[in-house]
Amino acid sequence: MMKKMTFQSLLLKGLKRFGELPAVTLLPSEETLTYRELLAKTELLTSYLFELGCGRGTHIATLIPNSLEAVLFGLAVQQSGGTLVPLGEKLGTREVGFILREAKPKVVIMASQAHTATILEYLEESNSQDIHIIGLPEFGVEYPDQFELFQWPKEKNELSLSAAMPEDIAVLSYTGGTTGTPKGVMHTQEGLAAGLLSAAIEDPLDDRDRVLLSTPIVHSAGSLLWRSLTSGVHVYVMRSFDAEQFIESIKEYKITTTFMVPTMLYRILDQTKKMDYDVSSMRNIYYGASPISPKRLKEAFEVFGPIMRQQYGMTECNIVISRLSKSAHFWAYHHNQEVLKSCGKPCLLTEVRLIDDKGNDVGTNELGEIIVKSPAMMAGYYQRPELTEEAIRNGWFYTGDIGRMDENGYLYIVDRKKDMIISGGMNVYSSEVERVVNQHPAVAMSACIGVPHPDWGEAVCVVVVLREGFSCSEEEIIGFCKQSTSKYMVPKVVYFQKNFPLTPIGKIDKKELKNKYAQGMLTIK
Structure with a gap:
């Protein structure tokens, strides 16, 4: 029986069990690693991280699009006993800058042109010889001279693995930051x-x-x-x-x-x-x-x-x-x-x-x-x-x-709780309005938002994406809602868009919609 159940131990035991079976294939290139190859490359990268001074508790940030490298470095951070700070490509520069300054990663592994300036700024502000920014080649990114270009080690040094403790922080994952400042969520080895x-x-x-x-x-x-x-x-x-x-x-x-x-x-x-x-x-x-x-x-x-x-x-x-x-x-x-x-x-x-x-x-x-x-x-x-x-x-x-x-x-x-709209003293649940609007045959998706209004405090606004080949008017959507829901839940205005802005995890970005339509609502009677 495992004495200490950790995310690290489960992952590594899993990788060792399946040998020549294919583990990961990248599409569309079809480049494939077997489980044995995946483990071997993970151990090489773990050795590389040790050479950079990483170990238990070290914060290691990754900003890598979907790729074999993203899989490998994620595994290597866990094998090293470090704390993974995963960054998404779709995060804004403000969010990336904030996360770096708060989490203070010792190493940043990156392959994103969009955030090179932000990461360079973090490096220069830190003014520390102990921080390493590693740029991955073959991603079409032009890296500043201050970054180190990654090269695969020819051989791994003798791995002196630090067994992670159940209470160690395995992943420090930041919320998307669509409302206010991103929050770093700490997940322990035992919790994962x-x-x-x-x-x-x-x-x-x-x-x-x-x-x-x-x-x-x-x-x-x-x-x-x-x-x-x-x-x-x-x-x-x-x-x-x-x-x-x-x-x-x-x-x-x-x-x-x-x-x-x-x-x-x-x-x-x-x-x-x-x-x-x-x-x-x-x-x-x-x-x-x-x-x-x-x-x-x-x-x-x-x-x-x-x-x-x-x-x-x-x-x-x-x-x-x-x-x-x-x-x-x-x-x-x-x-x-x-x-x-x-x-x-x-x-x-x-x-x-x-x-x-x-x-x-x-x-x-x-x-x-x-x-x-x-x-x-x-x-x-x-x-x-x-x-x-x-x-x-x-x-x-x-x-x-x-x-x-x-x-x-x-x-x-x-x-x-934060999406609930209070209009004229009545609680309006945005998801309930969306469920009604989505029943209209012309509607593919909808998003209900509350925006400031001088009389009601907030007014109910719906943004709609129509199904391909369908047409519909604002009056038709409002009339449809009047037949199906309470008067205070009927939208005061309907806007149409071809698609929705999405957060990095694929949810409709209501904050962006509110910013876009807030001023227009002030004139609605």
Whole structure:
């Protein structure tokens, strides 16, 4: 038996089990590493990190797009016992600068032209000989002279591995920063190990599975990547998402499993109407960020079959709050479509409560804040003790999500506390407005936002993306809502866009929408 269960030990034991089986393939180049090659290259990089002075507790930031290098350096940081600080390409320069100054990584491994100036500024401000900025070649990036250009070591030095302790911080993952300042979420070795085991128990994968990842592996896709590599799965990594290439890859490589956000699924469903496809190999589609509409789910069933699996989580909870299983999707679709609006039932290692403003548990189908207790939960926010005390109370994490639980134990998210609109003294849940608008046959997606108004405090505004080939007017959407919802929830104005701005993890960026439309609302009567 393992004396100390850590994320490091589970990953390394997983890599050693599958030898010549293919581990990771990069698309479209088809460059492939077997598990033996993946382990050997990981050990070379770990030796390289040791030469730079890294070890247990060292902060090592990576800013690498989806690639074999992104996988390898992620594994090497864990093998070294260091703390991974993953940075996404789509983060703004302000966010990247803030994270670097707060986390103070000793080493930054990068392959992004967009952020070279910001990282150079961090290096110059630090004025330290101990900080290394490593630029990866073959990514088309022009690096400043002050950066070091990475070269593969010819041989590894004798590895003196530091076994990570369960309480060590394995990953310092920053929230997207779409509202206020990014927060560093600290995940321990033990917590990430618990999340890995929870996923393995509830969502079994084995060495016959082929997983296709096209979202950034520094976010949710990374959890599926690490979970796959402990089970001998063959993982295919796309540089970025393209609906047509995604569909073609499923057929060519007989993909069985993937992860996506609903906006990606909708694009794939629309693309299948324009091309021949074969997705018969698929067994699992994990999706998160928001529930899927019954209308689009019907299309997904027609294309893929009943293989949908929803997961609800957040950075602080390592994506293990609740899951809506394949069988629950299938049953709900045929017997009770209301359940499709839920995010399933609490995960095996997770306790969930819903409480009112006084901390009392609410009754069945009553609204309350969702609070969570799990061994996979974060240890706290980096250098933010006051925020940590506010978020974690008596061992429970306060999610900031408003939800309800039905008589069968299904959990429903009604809205984020911060997305709730108070218009004329009435509480308007933006997700409820979106559910009504999305039922209109011309609507592909919608986003409800509250914007300042001199009379109502906030006014209900809806931004709509129409389905391809459909047209619709503002008056038609408003009239449709009047027939289906309370008067105070009817949008005062409707805007149309071709697509939505997205956060780095693929969610609709409501902050950007609010900034865009706030002034226009002031004249609405």
